[in-house]
Structures are given as C-alpha cells and as structure tokens.
Amino acid sequence: MKSTLTALFICIIFCSAKAQLTPFELSKDKNYTATYSEIIAYYQKLSAHYPQMRLLNIGMTDVGKPLTLVVLSRDKVFDPALIKKQNKRVLLINNGIHPGEPEGIDASMMLTRDLLKKNALPKDVVICLIAVYNIDGCLNRGLSRINQNGPRAYGFRGNYRNLDLNRDFIKADSRNALAFEKILNTWNPEVFLDNHTSDGADYQYVMTLIETQKDKQNPILAAYTSKTLSPELYKRMKTSGYEMTPYVESEETSPDSGIVSFLETPRFATGFTAQHNIISYITETHMLKAFDKRVYATYDFMQHLIDIVQRDAKQIGQVKHDADEQVKQQKTFALNWELDEQHYDTLVFKGFYAGHKTSEVSGLPRLYYDRSKPYTKTIKYFDNYKASATIDKPLAYVIPQAWGKVIDLFKLNNVAMKQLAHDTTLDLQLYYIGDYKTPQRPYEGHYLHSNVKLNPVDLKVKFYAGDYVVYTNQALNRYIVETLEPQGVDSFFAWNFFDSVLGEKEYFSDYVFEDVAADLLKKDPDLKKKLEDEKLKDPKLAASASAQLYFVYRNSTYFEKTYLRYPVGRLLTDTKLDLK
Incomplete structure (x- = not known):
C-alpha cells in the first residue's frame, strides 16, 4: 500500500512538472513552435497558478483578437503608475512581430515559467512580455521562409492586411500598432527588446544583436549602452555558450569584407522606441542554426538582460530621467542619416570562408559558404553615422x-x-x-x-x-x-x-481666362517680363499656349495660396x- 502511494505521488509530481512544459519542450526533436491557441492556453494555465503573473488583453489587432500582455511582478503590483512611484524599472519584450521568426515566443514561455517556478523574479524590475504581436500572421501557419532551418511550421510575415508590422510603427496603419503604442505609453518601459531571426550571410554565431545606433541614440543613453550594458551582454552571452556578434546585414558579399551597423529608423520597433528615449535592442538569431539552439540562445539573452537591468536598475532610471530632461532642452534634431564610410571600427569575427562556383540553376557564378573552413579574423565594422539633414x-x-x-x-x-x-x-x-x-x-x-x-x-x-x-x-x-x-x-x-x-483644387477655362490673362499682362509689366524671360529659357513653354496661360495664372492673385x-x-x- 505504501509503495502504491509513493508511486502515485511520484506520478502526480511528474505529471505536474510535465504539464508546465511548453509545446517546444514537449516535441521530441525540439523543432516545433507553439501555435497561437497553445501560446494563450499555456499562459492562462501559468497565470492560474502564480499570483505574481497577470494576463492583460490590450486593444485589438487586425484579425480581431486582442494583444495579450504577460506582466510579471514580484510584489504583485500591476498598476503602471504605482510601479513608477515605487521607482521600479519596466522591461518590455516583444515576440512574434514576424511569426516565421518565433524563437522569442517559445523562449519567453519557458522563461516566464522558470522565473515564477524558481521564485526568481527581479526585485526592482517589472517584466512585460507581448506573447505574440502579429497574431494575424501566427494564425497563417505554414512554410514561407525557405532559407530558414526550422521549425517544422510557423506563421507568416505579413499580418491580416498583409502589412509588415515591423515597418508600421510610425504610421500605425494596423490596429496591432495602435495596441502596441497603447502598451508602450501606459507602461513606459526604460528598456525594450524585440526578438527576431536573421537572414543573409552564413557565419558561426547563433545570436547576433542590433542595438540602437549610437550616433542616432540620445548621447546620455548611448554612453550607458555602449560602455556598460552592451559589453556586459556580449560578455555574459559568451560565458553561457552563445557568443554574439553585431547583426550581419550582408547577402551578396561575404561579411569578412566588413559589416554595416543597422540603422533602425522610426518605422521599425526599436527606431520608434528610441524616439521615446527607451534603451532598445533587437535579437537576431541565425536562420541556418538549429531551431532549438536559437530558442535557447534567445532564452539566455533575455535572462542576462533581466539580470543586468536589475543590477543597474537605479542607474537606468537616472539615465532615462537625464535623457528626458536633455531632450526637453535640445534645440537641433537630426531628420535623416547617412553612413560615414571614412571612419570605422574593427571587430573579431568568426565566419566561414566564402567562394563562388557555377550555379546548377543559371550556369552563372553563385556565392556559397564552406562550413568546413571556419575562420576568425579582424574585420571592418562600419558603425558610424552622420546627420544628413537637421532642423x-x-x-x-x-x-x-x-x-x-x-x-x-x-x-x-x-x-x-x-x-x-x-x-x-x-x-x-x-x-x-x-x-x-x-x-x-x-x-x-x-x-x-x-x-x-x-x-x-x-x-x-x-x-x-x-x-x-x-x-x-x-x-x-x-x-x-x-x-x-x-x-x-x-x-x-x-x-x-x-x-x-x-x-x-481650382483651375480655369482657357477661353475665359485668355482675356483675363491678357489684361493681367497689360497691367503688370513685371509679370509680362517674367513670362517672356521664361519663354526664352524654356522652348516647351514658348510653344504651348496652355502652358503660358497656366504660368500667368500661377503667378496671379487668383492662384490658390494653399x-x-x-x-x-x-x-x-x-x-x-x-x-x-
């Protein structure tokens, strides 16, 4: 009888532990990403067990479903205003803006469970996770990223209106973007992370990183991120076995010739959040690495980011405050940027030797990477931009x-x-x-x-x-x-x-305006001279009666001022x- 009870107790413990495994973890080959219904059901079960977690449905998306915001608060305080009064930091993490890049979705499910289960929520940081941002694309499940190594099936890049939501933040055509902006401006995070998967070149790294471009970022925030936060993230990721490099935006040429820092303008999530003086990052796991490694690398990055934000909570609060105050007084603003190709930094890069061979499709030379020939070399890193327009x-x-x-x-x-x-x-x-x-x-x-x-x-x-x-x-x-x-x-x-x-909005009838135009030219010698001068310079104007009438009209008091x-x-x- 005693052994039966013991076996039953062990079975209950095992089943309970298994019940908290994510669909990714339950899959035998770890090459599966959760569906939308599985994501929401999983978080609902966790929320029922842990009072430090709350699910909030925010706004509405184009597909008719609200955004689900997962809020994790150690002190069980879920009022954004009170959280700010308590001088706590807010970290906002976005997942599934491109549902074919789903590592953040699965990694966030595991991380949420582990933080709650281990009673490991940070003391001075409230964590907000968007379970899946592009619900529309997540529901449109299949195979569309032909260059990617897993998972077996995943969502589509476009949303229900076929918008790329990571180009929609400043214009906010989608209801998804309106819901996101409501979240952002309600919770006012100091730090923001958007989880993605790369495409492009081949190299040894599982994880690459985009941080707000330092010359475009507020200088107070740039000093902290470039000297403290980012170096610490690189250091910790290397220690945990997922050494990072800056995002590699190179498809036609091998990155060993140099890589360019990505410039995220306000149409992108982190370009938009940078306008709000928020420290912002994008993870870009490498599309050709196994899906499970990409998920675990994203998990580790988020855990490291949480730990550092907790460690530097007071400093982050201060630099955010100082940046806000500086921007209030700032007089000149950059409106556009261009790459400074004359000045560059260097970094040690781990890649694969690239070459060209004859394409079996076209019979012409094609680029390929030889994974049997890894290299480590110092390459150019073009990470300097200068303002090309200011006001x-x-x-x-x-x-x-x-x-x-x-x-x-x-x-x-x-x-x-x-x-x-x-x-x-x-x-x-x-x-x-x-x-x-x-x-x-x-x-x-x-x-x-x-x-x-x-x-x-x-x-x-x-x-x-x-x-x-x-x-x-x-x-x-x-x-x-x-x-x-x-x-x-x-x-x-x-x-x-x-x-x-x-x-x-207004125009004229040629035959009616002929007499009016003639009278205008008689009464205004300057206008007549201006017309004659333009006719000498422009043969097309000289040869067109209607064009000359329009010239007189546009230079008259009748022309609409708006x-x-x-x-x-x-x-x-x-x-x-x-x-x-």
Missing part, C-alpha cells in the same frame, strides 16, 4: 484639427497638446513643398516620399478654435520633430499623411495665445 525646433507647432490621424497618434503617444480657445490669426513660418521624389510602386501600402525640398515662408495664417498647439519643451521632442518636419525620413509627410495638399503649403505651422517667437 532647429520651433517654439511650438500649430496643427489644424482637420488632420485627425496626426492628433490621434499624438494623443496615443502622450504628447502634451493645448487647443486654441478662439479663432486666431498667427504669425508663423510655414513650408511650401518645393520638390519630392515618390516611387512608382507602393511600399507597405504607401508611396513613400523622399528627397523633400522645402521653401519656408513667414505668413499670417488663420487658425480656428480647437486647433492644436504643441510646445517643444517635452521629453517626446524627438517624436514630435521627426514626425512633423517633412524632411524626416519617417515623417508623417513622408508616409503620405498630408498628400491632399499636393493637389490643386497649394503645396504644408499645413503644420512653426511658431518661432514667444506669442501669448488664448488656449483652452
């Missing part, structure tokens, strides 16, 4: 309330705004769009503008009660300036938010405004 911030921006999506996104991101109490005529600097380039094919649902040329003009412009005034004395100045300045690489203008100002006028005004002088 001095105005005292404030004035945004007409008509541009609702801009206002909605600013509210979602906790930008402080005031509204005009009455109709008011203001002396402002406004831009006329002089030129811009637009591709013939769309990119992520937009015809993205670039190479924007501006003609600034000082004007008196009437604004209306309820229009918004955004003062640039905020910790979110980077987000404000980089979105509202049209030359910004990921500005709202670049993403077509203001395209309606690029079209004329055509090509960017509607957001720059308030440059301290002006007393009657605000609500």
Whole structure:
C-alpha cells in the first residue's frame, strides 16, 4: 500500500512538472513552435497558478483578437503608475512581430515559467512580455521562409492586411500598432527588446544583436549602452555558450569584407522606441542554426538582460530621467542619416570562408559558404553615422484639427497638446513643398516620399478654435520633430499623411481666362517680363499656349495660396495665445 502511494505521488509530481512544459519542450526533436491557441492556453494555465503573473488583453489587432500582455511582478503590483512611484524599472519584450521568426515566443514561455517556478523574479524590475504581436500572421501557419532551418511550421510575415508590422510603427496603419503604442505609453518601459531571426550571410554565431545606433541614440543613453550594458551582454552571452556578434546585414558579399551597423529608423520597433528615449535592442538569431539552439540562445539573452537591468536598475532610471530632461532642452534634431564610410571600427569575427562556383540553376557564378573552413579574423565594422539633414525646433507647432490621424497618434503617444480657445490669426513660418521624389510602386501600402525640398515662408495664417498647439519643451521632442518636419525620413509627410495638399483644387477655362490673362499682362509689366524671360529659357513653354496661360495664372492673385503649403505651422517667437 505504501509503495502504491509513493508511486502515485511520484506520478502526480511528474505529471505536474510535465504539464508546465511548453509545446517546444514537449516535441521530441525540439523543432516545433507553439501555435497561437497553445501560446494563450499555456499562459492562462501559468497565470492560474502564480499570483505574481497577470494576463492583460490590450486593444485589438487586425484579425480581431486582442494583444495579450504577460506582466510579471514580484510584489504583485500591476498598476503602471504605482510601479513608477515605487521607482521600479519596466522591461518590455516583444515576440512574434514576424511569426516565421518565433524563437522569442517559445523562449519567453519557458522563461516566464522558470522565473515564477524558481521564485526568481527581479526585485526592482517589472517584466512585460507581448506573447505574440502579429497574431494575424501566427494564425497563417505554414512554410514561407525557405532559407530558414526550422521549425517544422510557423506563421507568416505579413499580418491580416498583409502589412509588415515591423515597418508600421510610425504610421500605425494596423490596429496591432495602435495596441502596441497603447502598451508602450501606459507602461513606459526604460528598456525594450524585440526578438527576431536573421537572414543573409552564413557565419558561426547563433545570436547576433542590433542595438540602437549610437550616433542616432540620445548621447546620455548611448554612453550607458555602449560602455556598460552592451559589453556586459556580449560578455555574459559568451560565458553561457552563445557568443554574439553585431547583426550581419550582408547577402551578396561575404561579411569578412566588413559589416554595416543597422540603422533602425522610426518605422521599425526599436527606431520608434528610441524616439521615446527607451534603451532598445533587437535579437537576431541565425536562420541556418538549429531551431532549438536559437530558442535557447534567445532564452539566455533575455535572462542576462533581466539580470543586468536589475543590477543597474537605479542607474537606468537616472539615465532615462537625464535623457528626458536633455531632450526637453535640445534645440537641433537630426531628420535623416547617412553612413560615414571614412571612419570605422574593427571587430573579431568568426565566419566561414566564402567562394563562388557555377550555379546548377543559371550556369552563372553563385556565392556559397564552406562550413568546413571556419575562420576568425579582424574585420571592418562600419558603425558610424552622420546627420544628413537637421532642423532647429520651433517654439511650438500649430496643427489644424482637420488632420485627425496626426492628433490621434499624438494623443496615443502622450504628447502634451493645448487647443486654441478662439479663432486666431498667427504669425508663423510655414513650408511650401518645393520638390519630392515618390516611387512608382507602393511600399507597405504607401508611396513613400523622399528627397523633400522645402521653401519656408513667414505668413499670417488663420487658425480656428480647437486647433492644436504643441510646445517643444517635452521629453517626446524627438517624436514630435521627426514626425512633423517633412524632411524626416519617417515623417508623417513622408508616409503620405498630408498628400491632399499636393493637389490643386481650382483651375480655369482657357477661353475665359485668355482675356483675363491678357489684361493681367497689360497691367503688370513685371509679370509680362517674367513670362517672356521664361519663354526664352524654356522652348516647351514658348510653344504651348496652355502652358503660358497656366504660368500667368500661377503667378496671379487668383492662384490658390494653399497649394503645396504644408499645413503644420512653426511658431518661432514667444506669442501669448488664448488656449483652452
């Protein structure tokens, strides 16, 4: 009887332990990633057992399901405001933005269980994990990443609207992005991690890392990350058996010729979070390594990051505070960046010798890597960028309330705004769009503008009660300036938010305007001379009656003053405004 009870007790313990194993761990070959329903069911079971864990459904995604946020709090405090009052740090981890890169999903499930089971949650850090961000793509399960070594099946890169969600943060076309921004601006993390899988070159490392580009990052945060946090992560990952290297963005040539630091602009998750002065990382496990190694490497990285954030909790809080204060006072902002090819660092890189052989498909030379010939050598690392466009911030921006999506996104991101109490005529600097380039094919649902040329003009412009005034004395100045300045690489203008100002709304009938134009030329000798000068310079204009009529029209008082006028005004002088 006693032996039977003992066996039963052992069986109960075994079954209980097995019940907490993830679908990845339960698979015999460790080449399986959990489905969406398995992910949610697993976290629900854990949450029922551990009061230090809470599941929150945030917003809604394009596929009609809410984002599930896993919150781990040692003190069982789940109020973001109270957590900040207690001077605790918040670490936000995002998983499955590309569901075909699912290591973070499975690693986070295991790590959550282990932290709870071992009573190992950090004292001064609350951990928030997005279980799977691109639920839409996770449900669209199959085989789509042909270059990747496992798992057996996985989700699709695009979401239900076929958007790449890691290009959607600044424009927020998807409801997924709106839910993410609600999470970000509710929990206000000091540190953010986005888990991914690489593609491209072959090399010896299981894990590569993208950190916010140091020249683009706030200098206070850059000093801490580049001198303290990142070196410690590299050191600990090497000790745990998963030595890292910076992300290798090289497909056509072998990385031994040098690698370039990835520049994550605000369309990307970490480029967006950097605008909020958040220390940000992207893990990129190597697509050709076995799936189980990629999962365990991601697990180790997250554990090391948690441990270091706990160790440096006070320092991280201070540098975040100092960065916010500095950005409030910052005057000049970079709007675009270019690689500095003249200056580079070096790093020791472990790769495979590459060569070329005849393709069996095309009969032409093709690149290949020889894994029987590993090497360790010092290579160039191009990790310096310089600003290619800058702007001095105005005292404030004035945004007409008509541009609702801009206002909605600013509210979602906790930008402080005031509204005009009455109709008011203001002396402002406004831009006329002089030129811009637009591709013939769309990119992520937009015809993205670039190479924007501006003609600034000082004007008196009437604004209306309820229009918004955004003062640039905020910790979110980077987000404000980089979105509202049209030359910004990921500005709202670049993403077509203001395209309606690029079209004329009034015109003329040629036969009617002929007499008016003739009268204008008689009364205005300067206009007549200007037309004649242009005809001498432009034979096409000289040969076209309609073009000459349009020239007169455009240079007359009849021409619409709002055509090509960017509607957001720059308030440059301290002006007393009657605000609500």
